[in-house]
Amino acid sequence: GQQVMQIPQYQHVQEGEDFTTYCNSSTTLSNIQWYKQRPGGHPVFLIQLVKSGEVKKQKRLTFQFGEAKKNSSLHITATQTTDVGTYFCAGPTSGTYKYIFGTGTRLKVLA
């Protein structure tokens, strides 16, 4: 079945360092979404990418959708302690509106 994998699984960075998580799908995606889940919290929608090669920015966060629409990345510039949490990508299963979540990357920022 369709799989969505993320690397790395965990990342510890010093505050101020950059961070990147990569998302890879086994199938082509019509779109991809990114969510952030704070420790003890619930996933919160960050952004959706639709077009091949699309790049979107939200302040220090940069999201990219691959040309083949099978991979995506989230880059955080100059991390802050408020960036702590798990970042999930999510892609729709083929031909449906159901989203499969990636395995997630847990980010820890050391002050």
Next chain:
Amino acid sequence: DAMVIQNPRYQVTQFGKPVTLSCSQTLNHNVMYWYQQKSSQAPKLLFHYYDKDFNNEADTPDNFQSRRPNTSFCFLDIRSPGLGDAAMYLCATSRVGGSGNTIYFGEGSWLTVV
């Protein structure tokens, strides 16, 4: 204001004792989902309703059932909870249409089985 509300937030149940988790939404979304999330894992879809149509995931155990009496409410019933069912249960909603569907999650119901 919370748009997807789950109750209870924390539930402790005995092994084998049925439990019901509830979810309500004020978004008027046509799809409601139930996810199970265990520690350090991704949310796993159990089933969802598209309007009144129930859609079960192939690997969801029969122990898990759901009801959607109206557009706003959805329930998750665990008929005989086992220790392995301890997890956070997330209700979510979306409106199907366009080029993608943002999923709005509730704050989750933490289930402990003793």
